[in-house]
Amino acid sequence: MEEETLKLPLPDAFVDFLDANGLDPSIYSQADLTPRYIRLKPGCESALEDIEADMECKLEKVDWLPGFYSIPPTVHIANSMSYREGKIYGIDAASGAAVSALNISAGDHVLDLCAAPGAKLCLILDLLGDLGSVTGVDVARHRLAACRTMLQKYELGDHCRLFVADGTTFSLTPIRDHPDSKSCDSALGEKVERFKEWTSRRTWKERKKAARDRENNAMNPGIQEPELVFYGRHAGVVGLSKDELYHTVCDSESLSCGYDKVLVDAECTHDGSIKHIQKFEHWGWKTLQRRVLDAERTDNLTVLQLKLLSNGFRLLKEGGFLVYSTCSLTIAQNEDVVEQFLKDNASAELLEIEAAKSWPCRSGWIPKTLRFDPVTSQTSGLFVAKFKKLEN
DSSP states (O other): OOEEEEEOOOHHHHHHHHTTTTEEEEEEETTSSEEEEEEETTTTGGGGGHHHHHTTTTOOTTTTTEEEEEEEEEOOOGGGGHHHHTTTTEEEHHHHHHTTTTTOOTTTTEETTTTTTTTHHHHHHHHHHTSSSEEEEESOOOHHHHHHHHHHHTTOOEEEEEEEEOHHHHBBBBOOOOOOTTBBBBSSSSOOOOOOOOSSOOHHHHHHHHHHHHHHHHHSOOSSOOOOEEEEEEETTTTHHHHTTOOOOOOOHHHHHHHEEEEOOOOOTTTHHHHHHHHHHOOHHHHHIIIIIHHHHHHHHHHHHHHHHHHHHEEEEEEEEEEESSOOSSTTHHHHHHHHOOOOOOTEEEOGGGGGGGGGGGEEESSSSSEEEEESSSSSSSSEEEEEEEOO
């Protein structure tokens, strides 16, 4: 029954939408041919044969992306012991390429501005190692809770902190210089409360205060203080006061103390995700009309995407690198956003991604931008652009 459903013709309105964006409708017939991708947690390579036996399939190494393996599209990794034990996690190779484009190095301070559901966040922490930090931000608390669960499952959270916050206004820079622990008292001699090591077990008083804060935020919409929902022991939070943690800097200060690398994998219509589009065959094509084809929704999304990209760039230090990506294949949500961003930011330089010379992708409508799709890349659809913040 499912195979018959997948062969239903696409609605005329969606075909027109694809044609307007120079997209071949045949990419949506590739779902059964596009492999799934997984990444092995570092240190688990020696257990490759055991993992294959557990999953009952061959793991094919992805030659162009270190640490990645492809598996048949019919294999469900959640059923495997290797997944439950945290030896592997699912992440599309195109998403892995977007993270790889950042060229993360040990000691970097990285911002993932749209962090949920967490696979790219885990990959960033994998690449970072034991030095530096990662700040994950997402506006949806329940989705960020999934990030926290992933970090704990894969034991990757030591250098990470997570904030529920609006990515268009988030203003906290990384903790580069930890305050002197001796200055535990205020100038008036008052005892200053400082962050202790994070635990999921909170007292009744702490839970009540958190609920009251959320209620106050709901009653007072607008720019709200980011809510810290997780931090690792080496994320720079332990020992800070609340004032120190939430200290914001002006734009000129962020040039020197901002993030080394920023990932903005922005909210979009998800039309590049073949499996996502197939869901509309079950949800109803009218739902697709509202979520993907509606002009007002698309206009609102492009405004949001530009704001996310601009704020991520604002928090980037001079000489730092930012990657903007979406799983949409539309021009409006990708090249048009990039073009407007470059007009608005004279200090932004669009860079060629050197590693992409060996990647199975094609150029976007703007030179130096990249597009992945099921036909060209054997991956899900993704747009990628990389920027550098030039020194004044």
